[in-house]
Amino acid sequence: MGFDLLQLVNLPRWNRKLLLGYWSIILFSIITTSVYNLVVLLRHDNQFAPLFTLNTLWMCLAMLCIEALHYWMNRSNDYIIIIGGAVISYGMVNSFPNVTALLTILYVPILISIFYFQIRKVIFSYIISLACLYSLFFFNLCYHSKYTVYDLIAMTLVLTIGGAAALAIMSRGSELMGHLRSSIASGQDLLIKNIIMDKLAKTDALTELYNHMAFHEYLDKLIEQGEKYNLSFQLALLDIDHFKKVNDTYGHRAGDVVLKAVAQTIKDMVSLNDFPARYGGEEFAIIFTDMELEKALYNLENIRKRIEEQHHEELKGQAVTISIGVHDYKKGCTKECLFSGADLALYEAKRNGRNRTVVHHTTKKQ
Numbered sequence: 001m002g003f004d005l006l007q008l009v010n011l012p013r014w015n016r017k018l019l020l021g022y023w024s025i026i027l028f029s030i031i032t033t034s035v036y037n038l039v040v041l042l043r044h045d046n047q048f049a050p051l052f053t054l055n056t057l058w059m060c061l062a063m064l065c066i067e068a069l070h071y072w073m074n075r076s077n078d079y080i081i082i083i084g085g086a087v088i089s090y091g092m093v094n095s096f097p098n099v100t101a102l103l104t105i106l107y108v109p110i111l112i113s114i115f116y117f118q119i120r121k122v123i124f125s126y127i128i129s130l131a132c133l134y135s136l137f138f139f140n141l142c143y144h145s146k147y148t149v150y151d152l153i154a155m156t157l158v159l160t161i162g163g164a165a166a167l168a169i170m171s172r173g174s175e176l177m178g179h180l181r182s183s184i185a186s187g188q189d190l191l192i193k194n195i196i197m198d199k200l201a202k203t204d205a206l207t208e209l210y211n212h213m214a215f216h217e218y219l220d221k222l223i224e225q226g227e228k229y230n231l232s233f234q235l236a237l238l239d240i241d242h243f244k245k246v247n248d249t250y251g252h253r254a255g256d257v258v259l260k261a262v263a264q265t266i267k268d269m270v271s272l273n274d275f276p277a278r279y280g281g282e283e284f285a286i287i288f289t290d291m292e293l294e295k296a297l298y299n300l301e302n303i304r305k306r307i308e309e310q311h312h313e314e315l316k317g318q319a320v321t322i323s324i325g326v327h328d329y330k331k332g333c334t335k336e337c338l339f340s341g342a343d344l345a346l347y348e349a350k351r352n353g354r355n356r357t358v359v360h361h362t363t364k365k366q
Helices: 011-042 054-072 077-095 100-116 119-139 149-202 212-229 243-250 252-269 293-309 335-351
Strands: 233-240 275-280 283-288 322-329 357-359
Touching: 011 054, 011 077, 054 077, 077 100, 077 119, 100 119, 100 149, 119 149, 149 212, 212 233, 212 275, 212 283, 212 335, 233 243, 233 252, 233 293, 233 335, 243 252, 252 275, 252 283, 252 293, 283 293, 293 322, 293 357, 322 335, 335 357
Parallel strands: 322 357
Antiparallel strands: 233 283, 233 322, 275 283
């Protein structure tokens, strides 16, 4: 049970901080002993405490082993860190047996295990803390008058209560994480649904291009930006030639296939900065941005030629062509003027034989 905290924090970095904390405890004990000796010296007392005892040496050697295991073993690093806490706790109590309050340091492994939010590690830390307590008592503390069997029982109860509290924290943490996961999942589902709904609202179902409504929303914003920052862009209207004849001769299903093929060609041949849309029926629209008129015309001609070269099985191998009208937007041009110019150019392309590109006020075939 429990949740995987590895997904939330960088545990290797925190394990390293814990190991540094263990070394700091050893250093702190040496500094404390030094301060004690200084006080003794100032009082002209001869009861000095040794700075480096056998217990201190054993703690340092044990920590070096912990460091080595932490370096070479990846899968059990967390347990090694917990054992390191037990080693420090054991060594500190063993070094200063006369300080009865120091017994509470045996709770350190349990505190450390809470950090990992895994029940099995809390149980492991509780067992190892009890083992340290009973080992200390029977091999050292029982020979000191300050300790009795009642202290052993009391400390056992303290560790047991601490372990139970840690397990309760785990349970509550798991419950909270369950609610958090549920909330995140619900939020993600809602976000995905909103994205899908937004896409459906702005996309033509047949061609998967932007629809008429999305096209006008984008164009309105673009004209607003054009007026404010003096930007230019090109509006192109594309119409499939003799499309009614295609539907009448081969059926509407064949017509739909042709519409999808033309739309796919347009989609494949425009850049990410351009805005292709199905304007209605067999008519498409493209807004070209970030380019000059000559570049837009070059792209449109490539689209026109590519469509002309495609043969459709639904039309018994025949191809379709498109006529294109283009209007280059400049500051001061209204939306109505822009469409009117593109429409007139498209009409000119149709009148002059279709399958061509015409720019507003220009009748030259591109």
